[in-house]
Amino acid sequence: MSESVIIVGAGSAGCVLATRLSENPHRRVLLLEAGRAAPKDSDIPANWVAMFNTGVDWGYHTEPQSGCKMRRLFWPRGRMVGGSGALNAMIYMRGLPSDYDGWEALGCPGWGWRNVLPAFLKSENNVRLGNSPLHSVGGPLTVSDVPYVDPTELLWHAAAQAAGLPANEDFNGPVQEGVGFFQLTVKDGERFGTGKGFLRPVLDRPNLTLTTGVRILRVLIEHGRAVGVAYLLNGELHEARADEVVLCAGAIGSAQLLLLSGIGPADELRAVGVAPVHDLPGVGKNLQDHINIPITFAARERVGIGGMTGQEIDAALAEWDATRTGPMTSNWAAAGGFARSTPDVIEPDLQLYGVISGNRDHARYIAGAPGITLHATLQRPDSNGTLTLRSADPLEYPALDPRYFSSDPDGSDLATMTLGVRLNRKIAASAPLRDVISREITPSAEAQDDEAIADFIRGHCTTLYHPAGTCRMGSDTLAVVDPTLRVRGIEGLRVADASVFPKMVSGNTNAPTIMVAERAAEFIAGG
Numbered sequence: 001m002s003e004s005v006i007i008v009g010a011g012s013a014g015c016v017l018a019t020r021l022s023e024n025p026h027r028r029v030l031l032l033e034a035g036r037a038a039p040k041d042s043d044i045p046a047n048w049v050a051m052f053n054t055g056v057d058w059g060y061h062t063e064p065q066s067g068c069k070m071r072r073l074f075w076p077r078g079r080m081v082g083g084s085g086a087l088n089a090m091i092y093m094r095g096l097p098s099d100y101d102g103w104e105a106l107g108c109p110g111w112g113w114r115n116v117l118p119a120f121l122k123s124e125n126n127v128r129l130g131n132s133p134l135h136s137v138g139g140p141l142t143v144s145d146v147p148y149v150d151p152t153e154l155l156w157h158a159a160a161q162a163a164g165l166p167a168n169e170d171f172n173g174p175v176q177e178g179v180g181f182f183q184l185t186v187k188d189g190e191r192f193g194t195g196k197g198f199l200r201p202v203l204d205r206p207n208l209t210l211t212t213g214v215r216i217l218r219v220l221i222e223h224g225r226a227v228g229v230a231y232l233l234n235g236e237l238h239e240a241r242a243d244e245v246v247l248c249a250g251a252i253g254s255a256q257l258l259l260l261s262g263i264g265p266a267d268e269l270r271a272v273g274v275a276p277v278h279d280l281p282g283v284g285k286n287l288q289d290h291i292n293i294p295i296t297f298a299a300r301e302r303v304g305i306g307g308m309t310g311q312e313i314d315a316a317l318a319e320w321d322a323t324r325t326g327p328m329t330s331n332w333a334a335a336g337g338f339a340r341s342t343p344d345v346i347e348p349d350l351q352l353y354g355v356i357s358g359n360r361d362h363a364r365y366i367a368g369a370p371g372i373t374l375h376a377t378l379q380r381p382d383s384n385g386t387l388t389l390r391s392a393d394p395l396e397y398p399a400l401d402p403r404y405f406s407s408d409p410d411g412s413d414l415a416t417m418t419l420g421v422r423l424n425r426k427i428a429a430s431a432p433l434r435d436v437i438s439r440e441i442t443p444s445a446e447a448q449d450d451e452a453i454a455d456f457i458r459g460h461c462t463t464l465y466h467p468a469g470t471c472r473m474g475s476d477t478l479a480v481v482d483p484t485l486r487v488r489g490i491e492g493l494r495v496a497d498a499s500v501f502p503k504m505v506s507g508n509t510n511a512p513t514i515m516v517a518e519r520a521a522e523f524i525a526g527g
């Protein structure tokens with residue numbers, strides 16, 4: 001048994017792992033996080049976008065994307081206790097059983113649906129769905145229905161059914177396809193990610209230490225074994241040592257730290273001035289993400305958050321302060337669902353969102369009128385890119401190149417998203433939503449044939465905030481971690497976060513990341 005463990009990153013995964021590992025009072029756990037405590041905006045479900053480009057957001061940008069008109073796309077990531085799970089949209093989604101059976105088939109024995117379901121259930125405290133074969137109560141992660149439903153979300157829901165999509169009351173149930181309301185990691189009107197649900201209640205354990213404001217620079221490796229980490233605290237260099245190190249720094253941070261530690265493609269490391277310690281060519285490869293395309297419609301009347309006056313927003317905040325109720329308990333993206341782009345597709349390949357706000361580009365473009373924005377996200381992208389170091393400087397952001405559309409050999413990513421735009425238009429044109437919509441807003445409005453829609457997508461697609469896969473789990477030579485999450489070829493070092501996904505899942509990535517951390521705790525406890 002590892003008697004002492006250092007966990008790097010108190011994000012979605014790190015908070016789970018620290019909580020589980022410190023259940024054993026004989027194990028000392030040190031959890032190190034670059035950010036600080038999450039701010040009040042993190043508690044308020046409606047305010048997740050308000051944290052973008054602030055001190056709690058790493059605020060990454062991709063490399064210019066040749067498939068997206070050379071745009072550099074904005075990639076927010078959480079830098080605080082709770083990580084990206086403290087600024088995310090709180091949607092609780094596991095993906096499809098076939099995703100995990102697919103992982104197993106890709107060389108990850110023990111990661112099929114039957115293996116991962118117990119770990120999902122272990123975390124869960126489902127307020128509406130209770131105990132059942134697919135849900136549970138009693139776990140640290142409260143999962144509940146969105147407390148506030150905007151009237152326009154009900155219009156979207158009815159219109160989506162009129163457009164031919166079935167109603168679905170549980171997207172984590174036996175069938176994913178259909179439309180309804182996503183369940184959220186919200187408890188009593190407040191965000192309830194792993195920082196609050198898992199970590200906060202156990203912070204007084206004497207064997208658990210959380211240190212914030214600590215920038216990890218690299219893993220210390222001696223004779224092929226990880227023995228600790230080097231970090232900056234208040235500008236000074238420090239070291240911490242332990243029996244085992246687990247990287248939970250996320251799909252960007254964990255791969256970057258392996259590379260900075262000399263673990264990665266040896267030639268690439270030498271080229272940027274990092275001395276290779278272990279040639280592991282897969283580190284930073286397999287960067288996958290969910291690509292998203294929004295189209296915005298102006299409304300005839302004041303709808304949703306975009307239609308609220310300043311006084312109404314102030315009143316909603318006052319209500320939230322007083323009782324944790326009202327519009328501020330909504331994430332504004334709870335109406336949605338899953339669809340198949342064509343009848344011959346077996347499982348949903350598009351995720352849909354009926355967002356009650358007329359904005360695009362992460363709310364950096366706000367329509368001049370109240371409106372709604374319908375999003376279509378590609379579930380299982382073929383686009384696949386890389387994360388590389390720009391230099392040996394650990395404080396420099398890595399180069400993120402998801403190669404959206406340019407790495408998709410047959411163009412199917414763009415073709416499926418084009419069908420997603422058409423499906424969203426069909427929903428907008430269906431009763432009763434069509435009665436509140438006045439027009440589609442430019443520039444998507446002008447894009448009518450497939451070629452023009454594809455061109456619009458290239459110019460306006462965004463991330464759905466789900467980078468994954470840069471420390472891929474598997475059994476082949478390009479795999480970074482083995483199926484027990486050990487870094488291949490280095491003793492005493494694991495990775496446990498969204499970076500280990502071998503293939504993107506069909507849905508939002510927070511719950512799958514938490515599942516990975518639950519399993520990592522089992523592996524570490526098992527020796």
Ligand SMILES: Cc1cc2nc3c(=O)[nH]c(=O)nc-3n(C[C@H](O)[C@H](O)[C@H](O)COP(=O)(O)OP(=O)(O)OC[C@H]3O[C@@H](n4cnc5c(N)ncnc54)[C@H](O)[C@@H]3O)c2cc1C
Pocket residue numbers: 008009010011012013014032033034035076077078079080081082083084085087088089090091092093214215216217248249250251253254257464465466497498499508509510511513
């Ligand atoms: C805006 C946004 C909206 C999203 N919406 C949803 C949603 O609704 N539902 C959903 O399921 N998923 C959503 N996601 C995705 C989901 O939140 C992530 O997949 C998940 O949080 C990833 O967890 P992680 O543990 O891998 O990484 P993170 O949660 O990002 O944790 C990594 C932690 O490591 C720290 N760290 C990194 N590098 C260092 C270093 N060098 N030194 C010290 N600390 C370091 C970071 O500060 C961070 O706290 C969203 C993400 C974002 C950004």
